[in-house]
Amino acid sequence: MALSLSAQQNHQMPKFSPEKFQADLEQFITKSACLTPQEAAKFFPVYREMQKKQRVVYDRQRNVNKVKPAGEKEIAKSIRQRDEDDLELKRIQQVYHNKMLSVISASKLYDVIQAEDRFHRMMFRNWGAGAGMGAGNNKNKPGKPHYNPTPPNGR
Numbered sequence: 001m002a003l004s005l006s007a008q009q010n011h012q013m014p015k016f017s018p019e020k021f022q023a024d025l026e027q028f029i030t031k032s033a034c035l036t037p038q039e040a041a042k043f044f045p046v047y048r049e050m051q052k053k054q055r056v057v058y059d060r061q062r063n064v065n066k067v068k069p070a071g072e073k074e075i076a077k078s079i080r081q082r083d084e085d086d087l088e089l090k091r092i093q094q095v096y097h098n099k100m101l102s103v104i105s106a107s108k109l110y111d112v113i114q115a116e117d118r119f120h121r122m123m124f125r126n127w128g129a130g131a132g133m134g135a136g137n138n139k140n141k142p143g144k145p146h147y148n149p150t151p152p153n154g155r
Contacts, residue, residue, distance in 0.1 A: 021123075026040075028119045029112050032118070039108065043104050046096060046103060047096075047100070049096070064085075
């Protein structure tokens with residue numbers, strides 16, 4: 001047991017940094033969508049504003065879903081609140097996509113949306129393989145970064 005625990009401790013992933021995650025996400029999006037420095041300078045403040053508003057809803061959802069309510073009425077209310085939160089997230093997204101279309105072209109915004117989805121899938125896959133859910137599964141890959149912010153197509 002001590003040997004196994006020691007081996008896991010030697011290959012722990014670095015602590016999550018929200019600032020690094022955000023910087024890597026923005027770098028990935030910039031490269032994937034081929035944003036010019038001028039476009040990125042106009043786009044990312046709007047993008048961050050959208051994320052800030054979405055985060056409020058995500059935090060509310062996380063707090064509501066920590067404990068199953070007691071009783072059918074409370075459970076039904078919780079389900080309705082979850083549905084309303086999901087709709088609110090889509091409304092926020094719709095409003096901000098329209099704002100983003102005023103600072104970058106539709107084709108670049110499409111590429112941004114695709115890049116964001118790819119980045120999050122890549123991060124979740126790597127997180128599961130290296131930290132959190134599957135901690136210790138990367139034992140044979142010491143020193144391997146838990147993600148690579150370079151787009152798969154190298155753009």
